[in-house]
Amino acid sequence: MGQGYGQAAPPGLPRRQSGARQPRSAFVAVFTARYRRIVAEGLAFHQAQPPLDPPSKKKRGRPKRRPGHNLVIRLRDHEDAVLRFLHDPAVPFTNNVAEQGGRMMKVKMKISGCFRTIEGAHGFTILRGTADTARKQGWNVLDALKTPSPILIARLKAA
Secondary structure, three states: OOOOOOOOOOOOOOOOEOOEOOOHHHHHHHHHHHHHHHHHHHHHHHHHOOOOOOOOOOOOOOOOOOHHHHHHHHHHHOHHHHOHHHHOOOOOOOOHHHHHHHHHHHHHHHHHOOOOOHHHHHHHHHHHHHHHHHHHHOOOHHHHHHOOHHHHHHHHHHO
16 A cells, blocks of 8 residues: 555655655655646646637737636746645645634524624624634633633733
8 A cells, every 4th residue: 555544655656665754855846846747737738729719809908718727827826825735734735724714604694594783793703713713722612712802812822
């Protein structure tokens, strides 16, 4: 078996041998090279496609591009941000944690249709935000809800 979770390592990646760990920089180099190759293939594919606007039309501005072409260009231009999780272990691979914070608000809206007052929505967001922060910091949620805000803020600054 290859690396992690009982799956074979994808082709082109260095394999671990007898439990020895490859240097992290080797993995970063392989993933970065693979990323650049995939982006280059995407750019070549889209540049080979016929233009969306007929060439006889004279329009000002840049030519219209397909959504996939725009995505590949952004992936090329923002490579450092896209691959930041490889260099900084504090950066998560996905944004699931950020999306989970807003999910409860959407569920509340679906169930009741709306908040009855602005104050109710504001109170809900404060309680929900405090509970989420406490959970992410490993604090007891009920203790955090009982603790005054200035003390919680001081704890966050100290962490």
